[in-house]
Amino acid sequence: MELTEENLRKIIHQVIQEQLGSNNDPNAIPIGVSNHHIHLTQEDFDKLFPGQQMEKFKQLKQPGEFASKQTCDVIGPTGTLKNVRVLGPVRTHSQVEIARSETFLLGVDAPIRLSGHLEGTPSVRLRTKDAEIEVQGVIVAKRHIHMSLEDAKRFGVKMGDSVAVEINSKDRRTIYDDVIARPRKDFVLEMHLDGDEASAANVRGNTVAHIIPKPKSTF
Structure with missing residues (x-):
């Protein structure tokens, strides 16, 4: 298989899914510590x-x-x-x-x-x-989430949207507000935190994040 940018993106996506496990949550977002x-x-x-x-x-x-x-x-x-x-x-x-x-x-x-x-x-x-x-x-x-256009559609967000994210790690539950969505055609799903934020949330290699859905309006 020719190693084009598109094929490389698919390989990286497959590796991430394997790291999350065979029974992975499709809404789980891998965390990259920057x-x-x-x-x-x-x-x-x-x-x-x-x-x-x-x-x-x-x-x-x-x-x-x-x-x-x-x-x-x-x-x-x-x-x-x-x-x-x-x-x-x-x-x-x-x-x-x-x-x-x-x-x-x-x-x-x-x-x-x-x-x-x-x-x-x-x-x-x-x-x-x-x-x-x-x-x-x-x-x-600023903390942000890289995602493909397909991911953005699934999460119901667009470029620049601010979302709240929940991280459940060993002995700690952390909610980070004001996380910026950054969808692009060639992006692979990954939330970026700096070292301070990752340490505060007790992030480890297999820790994942979830976007907290916004309450639906009753009006």
């Missing part, structure tokens, strides 16, 4: 890693996205995060995504935003052995 990471433009990548190509370290669940072998130090006014992973492919604007707890270490007041919404965000320095640059675009990623 650790701090960096997205770079081609120009910034070339400055930080002169003469290099972005090398794949690990395939991520969303088709075409991957963790690269390259890392940078993220330097703020009061502290440094060492060896933060660069994710590929390259973007049209560089950005750094961190957990809320890490904003205190770095000394930056990063807002909670969806990826790419960078207006008014603070700046940090990125450093490798070859270069150091300044990047404006530090955010704490």
